[in-house]
Amino acid sequence: MNTRFAVAVHILTLLESQKGEPATSELVASSVGTNPSLIRRLMGRLIKAGLASAKRGVGGGAVLGRPANQIRLLDVHRAIDEDAGVIPIHQTPSPKCPVGRNIARALEGRFEAVEQAMYDELARTTIADLASDLSRRNQLRRARA
Amino acid sequence: MNTRFAVAVHILTLLESQKGEPATSELVASSVGTNPSLIRRLMGRLIKAGLASAKRGVGGGAVLGRPANQIRLLDVHRAIDEDAGVIPIHQTPSPKCPVGRNIARALEGRFEAVEQAMYDELARTTIADLASDLSRRNQLRRARA
DNA sequence: CAAATGTGTTACCGATTTAGTTACAAATCA
């Protein structure tokens, strides 16, 4: 896996914290710690999936595509990693071997169950959950100061 | 992810199908569709984890380290991918941003739950399960012929 | 209209990972 999924979740959580105020890729990039072009590339997928929308020009930027409590981590994962089977299977087994002949199909079934378990768990958290988690953490931080 | 996990499962399932007869890396490689050296490298990790053992020289090769019904896919995953967090988090967020400051810790908790769900599912299948799955598939195949 | 702002998109780079390959010392057996 790559960190794109984590970054995408970061982006959307930041958009939620903006309360509808558009965030430029410049602003988002400074929060994520990378550069605007990379953010815009990721944002493109989020927009395509309806999780965000963007406006060009002065005063432009990105906002959430729908309420944060209706964006599950599962939706984000689907938007970012599209097809990509989570657990890849080698495509080289020998058709002449009783094991090699069937192993791929046998593994497919098991691996799908594993992915499904992952998806079920990813469906349990929304961007709103994360946002309130963050604000709780920041309150604690202020209380200690 | 890489295909090493799938290949490792393939290897162990083949060993099980050998009924205690040692399999050379040459034989295993021909079933997997790669070369013996790669197999020996992977086998090294399986041996280190106690899932297999090997003998050198004439009549040598690898056998299972314990009964197939006591080798879960989870054990194989641990043997192969060791540390490797399943869902990586970017290490670059800005400490100056209220979101960037806490996002990593917030994500950690959620991602751990996801990984745990994965592990729970991986623990439900053993090499013995796969072996009997394969023999069932081969029986069907013979019945059709 | 012209300038400034900001997105959308392409192309490219360097570092890392991956699978594959060669080579050879060490161990084992006949």
Place this chain on the structure above:
DNA sequence: TGATTTGTAACTAAATCGGTAACACATTTG
């Protein structure tokens, strides 16, 4: 001793990943 097989190191080609520069296009402002 000679044949076989593992264990391990070194190297390569291709893919992936995060990062960067460049620029056309859209939008707002003056």
